[in-house]
Amino acid sequence: MKKLLTRIVSFGLILCMAGAMAACSTKSTTESTTKASETETQANSESASAESSDAAFTNQAGKLVMATNAFFPPYEYHDEATDAIMGIDVEIAEAVAKKLGLELVIEDTEFDSIIAGVQMKKYDIGMAV
Numbered sequence: 171m172k173k174l175l176t177r178i179v180s181f182g183l184i185l186c187m188a189g190a191m192a193a194c195s196t197k198s199t200t201e202s203t204t205k206a207s208e209t210e211t212q213a214n215s216e217s218a219s220a221e222s223s224d225a226a227f228t229n230q231a232g233k234l235v236m237a238t239n240a241f242f243p244p245y246e247y248h249d250e251a252t253d254a255i256m257g258i259d260v261e262i263a264e265a266v267a268k269k270l271g272l273e274l275v276i277e278d279t280e281f282d283s284i285i286a287g288v289q290m291k292k293y294d295i296g297m298a299v
Contacts, residue, residue: 228294234272236263239281239294245299248278259297266295 228234229265238259239245246257255276277293284296 174299185199200216209299213251213297228272229291230275232272234263234267235277235292235294235299237277237279237284237287237296239298240276240278242299259299263295263297 195295238246240248240290244257246255246259249256254277260276270291279287281298284298287293
């Protein structure tokens with residue numbers, strides 16, 4: 171009898187936990203869907219206004235300015251032979267710039283100033299480890 175009661179209580183607790191998780195999941199999904207549709211609407215309106223005014227989305231026309239701190243190989247580093255900045259982050263930024271039809275300009279700066287520089291629109295993107 172005691173074993174049966176323990177099983178019933180355990181089964182009840184499992185059902186309660188499953189119900190609570192399902193309720194949280196539904197709320198989260200609804201919030202995610204709402205946020206996603208708001209973001210999409212905002213992106214569409216920004217895209218339409220940029221297209222209608224032919225406004226550039228970069229700080230310098232025809233250029234994509236990337237801020238980095240080139241001391242973290244293989245992500246970004248100075249090539250010893252040419253002193254050019256190389257690495258995985260540079261290759262990614264080059265692919266993005268090419269896709270957008272822009273020239274990539276790389277600014278080697280202090281790591282701590284990258285985010286602030288992007289926020290102040292000194293750089294278009296920041297890529298560093």
